[in-house]
Structure formats: structure tokens, C-alpha cells
Amino acid sequence: MGFSPMHDSLIVYTFAIFALTTLCILWRPQGINEAIPAISGAILLFIAGIVPLQDIVYIFKLVSGPSITIISTIVMCIVLESIGVFRWAALNVVKRAKGSGIRLFWSIMLLCFLMTVFFNNDGSILITTPIILHIVQIIRIKPHQKLPYLFAGVFIATSASLPIGVSNIANLIGLQIVGLNLVSYTNLAFVPSMIGIATLSLLLYLLFRNEIPRKIPNIQDSISDPTFKNHPLSGVQKSVESMNWTLFRTCIVLVVLIRGSYFVLPAYGFSIEWIAITGALLLIGIRWVSLKISPIDVLWKAPWHILVFAFGMYVTVYALKNTGVTSYMMSLLDGVMTQSLMSASFASGILISVLSNLMNNLPSVMLGTLLITEIGLDTQTLQVAYISMIIGSDIGALLTPLGTLATLLWMFVLKKNGVPITWSAYFKVALMVIPITLVVTLIAFNLWLWLIL
């Protein structure tokens, strides 16, 4: 696993494969699954001998646990979706807004935040974006008035993967490398990230306050309106009537308890991936017994490719390390990283924000984690630098759509539903809220460290 000097042509080959792999993942020509370019790049680098077999085994062990945890979480999401939980959410959120557009704005942000906390960021985007689209259709607002709700959804859903560390695969993979677990991560990151999310919410509200409609139609009136029969949510009304509420409530309680057990059961020797698998199997079993729906659909819909994607991506990044790119970056950052906790924190957070917006946050965090472990920092500085990188990856990366796969997914879902948002329109909004939120979160993190250490 150590660095060995390489021939120049092999370095160029590695960079070319890395660039091509990242480009194909972000561009997805012909709509190919992102796992295909990731694993293809990994195979080419393995064949060339840049990543030897012992590194491959190490990487597989490293990414398999977090990937299984995320796959199990998405399986839970699929089960809940199949019994109609999220279709009901759209209707319920509008009802709870009680005719106020501002209350709806905050309710949507709360829903997106909780969806990421209890599931994961990509799942949250995939589930909540159609819900928000349904909501903005149901309340029949003007096109420009839809933007506050849509932007609030994607920004909050992505940044909400910061507080507890289990909602994003990039966060999970690095935890073990820097010697953190979910509890120690949350102790360090929860308070500053909540301050960051509150700042982001407030900035979004201030930015969009003139676009948010003060009054929205009452949902009860809308549904009883005979002209409303062909509305997409007319199907929701039907499903609400036939909903098995006991099953509905049992499933939500179970999801919350499983999430809570991630922070309790590891102390008794249970691994997170096994808790996640047990939770997913329990939900599938309950659905099978209650509704007689076999688990076959879950087998088909489960995102098995996540394991292949994470593995392939990590091999590609590891090849960069083996060519010596991390050693070069290390020599540039060594001084600032070892100067003080605050300088290490700001340098890591800003570096990953910049890298993420150039080449996506997953490879950036992987590369950054390898980089900070090579510098030879003490454990405390290493962990502080790692959490700052996650702040950069979950907040700073939102500056451009390229920064996270969740944002690209969001733009794709919107385009498919006839609400295209251009990159420049996205950037104009992000520029007003993301840099400030990033700086506030990093300051809050350093103040929190000063308080607790």
C-alpha cells in the first residue's frame, strides 16, 4: 500500500483514466449507470498494475460495510414507498401548512432534513423532489414561485447528511480510516452542522422571501374541487383511503428505532451494516405478512450498484495516491495543516469544497482522506481535518451542480418533470447562500472544538 515512484507514462495513464472515469460518471453518456465507468476505470488501473491486489482487497473491505449500510437504508426507503408512506407526505405537508406559503416553505425544509437524517441524501432527493413537485402543482403557484421550495429541498436534503454521519456514503467510508465512530463523529459534528443548516435555511428564506406566496389554496378545498380530478395527487387521495395505517405507523417507528440503534448497539459489538440489514429485513417481513407483497420487487429495485460504484471510485482515487499525487499535495499543505487546529480545519474544508466543485465530492473526500492520513497528523488534528472535509463535501460542494451526485440527480428529476433549471440559474442561487454557510459552519465547528476540547 506504500507509495513507490512510477514511470511518467503510468502517471499520465492514471490521470487520464481518473479524468475519463469522473467525466463519464458526471456526464453519464446514454444514461449509463455510474457504476460502469467507475468499475471500468478500476479494472484498467488494476490491469496496469497501478493498484495491486493487496490494495484491492483492502479497498473492498473498506467500502463494503458502508455500501451495505446505504443499500439497506435505500431498501427501507423502497419498502416505505411501496406502501404509500411518501405519497401521503405530500398531502399532509400541504395540510399542515394551513394555507400559508411561508409555513409550507419551512415544512418542506423540515421534511427534507428529516428524510436525510432517517434515510440518506440521495434517497431523500429521489423521494422528496417528486413530493415537492406534486406540492407546487397542487397549490397552483406561478413558475418562479416554485423555485424557493425546490432549492430549499435540495440544499437542506444534501447538507442534512452532515450532523450524524450515516446519511452519506462518502462520510461513512472515511470514518474508519481516521479512527472515528458514529458516536464520536456526532459529538464533534452535530452542533456546528445544525448551526450551519439553520444558517442555510435562514439565508434561503431571506433570499426567496419575496417569491414565496403568502397564501396558498387550502388542500381540502382543492381536492373537493371537481376540476381537480385529474391532478396527480388524486391518486394520493385514493391511496389515503385504502391505507393500512397500523402498518404505516409501525414502519415509521421501526425506521426511527433502527436509526437510533446505530448509536447504541455498536457498543455491544453489533456492526452498523448488520443493524441496517436486520432493519431492512424486518421491514420487508412486516410488509410481506401484512400486505402479502413478496420481497421480489425489493431485489430488483435495490441499488446493488452502489457497492460496485464506491469500490470502483475508491480504486481510481487510490491509483492517484499510488502515483504520488497525494505526496505532492501533502508537501503543499503540510505547513498549514500542522500549524493549528483552526488552520487545519479551514484548509481542509475549503480544499474539499474547491475539489468537489471541480470533480464531485465522493472522489474529493476519498482523495482528501488519503491525503490527511499521509501527512502524519496527530489523531485529534486528523479527526478535525476529516470533519472539516465533510463540511466542505456536504455544504461547500453545493456551489455548483457538479459538486454532489445528489444535485445532479435533482436536476435530472426536475428536467424529466418539465421544470428545467440551468446551471447558471443554480449557480446564482448557490453563490448567495453556500459560501456564507460554509464559513459559518467552519467557524461554528472551531468554536465548538474550543468549548469541548
Added chain:
Amino acid sequence: MIIFSLLMGSGFIFYQLLTPPTKKAVAPTNMVNKEKRKFRINGVQSNA
């Protein structure tokens, strides 16, 4: 334990957000019919 409690608190809000507001209890039809019969047996005019 604090993290667990915070998560459970958030879980409660999540549950509230997703589940419909509780409706007022409504007596099932068979209970209403039973009450009507009881009124008729006692010779009292029922307004139910």
C-alpha cells in the same frame, strides 16, 4: 444517550409530519344502530 434521545425526538417530529392529524373518534355504524334500537324499545323518539 443524548444523541439517541435527540434522534428519538427528531423521529417523533418525523412521525408527526408524515402521519395524518388525528381525527375525532366517530362511533361505528353498528353502535349507532344499537343505540337507536335501545331508544325505540324504551319508547323514546330517537333523533340519532
